[in-house]
Amino acid sequence: SAVISQKPSRDICQRGTSLTIQCQVDSQVTMMFWYRQQPGQSLTLIATANQGSEATYESGFVIDKFPISRPNLTFSTLTVSNMSPEDSSIYLCSVLGTGILDEQFFGPGTRLTVL
Amino acid sequence: GESVGLHLPTLSVQEGDNSIINCAYSNSASDYFIWYKQESGKGPQFIIDIRSNMDKRQGQRVTVLLNKTVKHLSLQIAATQPGDSAVYFCAENYSGYALNFGKGTSLLVTP
Numbered sequence: 674s675a676v677i678s679q680k681p682s683r684d685i686c687q688r689g690t691s692l693t694i695q696c697q698v699d700s701q702v703t704m705m706f707w708y709r710q711q712p713g714q715s716l717t718l719i720a721t722a723n724q725g726s727e728a729t730y731e732s733g734f735v736i737d738k739f740p741i742s743r744p745n746l747t748f749s750t751l752t753v754s755n756m757s758p759e760d761s762s763i764y765l766c767s768v769l770g771t772g773i774l775d776e777q778f779f780g781p782g783t784r785l786t787v788l
Numbered sequence: 789g790e791s792v793g794l795h796l797p798t799l800s801v802q803e804g805d806n807s808i809i810n811c812a813y814s815n816s817a818s819d820y821f822i823w824y825k826q827e828s829g830k831g832p833q834f835i836i837d838i839r840s841n842m843d844k845r846q847g848q849r850v851t852v853l854l855n856k857t858v859k860h861l862s863l864q865i866a867a868t869q870p871g872d873s874a875v876y877f878c879a880e881n882y883s884g885y886a887l888n889f890g891k892g893t894s895l896l897v898t899p
C-alpha cells in the first residue's frame with residue numbers, strides 16, 4: 674500500500690481566511706481524491722484530483738470554495754477558501770492502490786477548526 | 789448518490805467474542821465494497837474488500853459477507869481484541885473509483 678502524508682495535521686483558523694492542505698504520496702498513483710469528515714460523521718467525497726487538468730467535483734462542492742491542484746502523480750493540494758465555522762472538519766486525501774482490486778488508501782487527515 | 793447505511797450505530801462486545809457489523813446499501817449497480825477501520829485521530833484504514841461477483845471473502849480474523857439479494861454487507865471479526873475498538877465504515881463504489889461511505893459503527897471491546 675502507498676504511504677500518504679498530509680500537512681498540516683491540524684490547524685485552527687479565523688473565519689474568512691484560507692488554508693491549503695498538502696497531500697504527498699511515496700509512489701506515483703493514477704487517482705487521488707479529497708474527502709471531508711465533519712465531526713462525528715462519515716466521509717463525503719469532495720472531488721477527484723486529476724493530474725494535469727481541473728478536478729472533478731461532487732454535487733455540493735465547487736471549485737471557488739475548494740480549489741484543488743495536482744501538479745504530478747505524487748502530490749495534490751486542497752484549499753479551503755473563505756472559511757466559516759461550518760468548514761470545521763477533518764479533510765482526508767486518498768489514493769487508488771495499484772493492486773488487482775480497487776483498494777483505496779487514506780492519509781492521516783488534517784483536522785481543521787474554524788473560529 | 790444512493791445511500792449506504794448501517795443498522796447499528798454502536799456495538800459493545802466482550803474481548804474474545806466474535807463481532808458482526810452490518811451495512812445496508814441501496815445502489816444495486818455498485819460492484820465493489822470496502823470495510824474501513826478508523827481509530828481516533830487517524831485516517832480510515834483498509835480492512836477488507838469484496839466484489840459483487842463474490843459472496844464471501846476472508847482475511848486475517850475478518851470475513852466480509854455480501855448478500856446482493858437483500859443488498860446487505862457484513863463484517864465479521866473473530867476473537868475480538870481491545871485493539872479492534874474503533875469506528876467501522878462500509879463503503880461502496882458507485883461512480884468510477886469514488887466511494888460512498890456509510891454512517892459508521894462504533895465498536896467497543898470490553899475486557
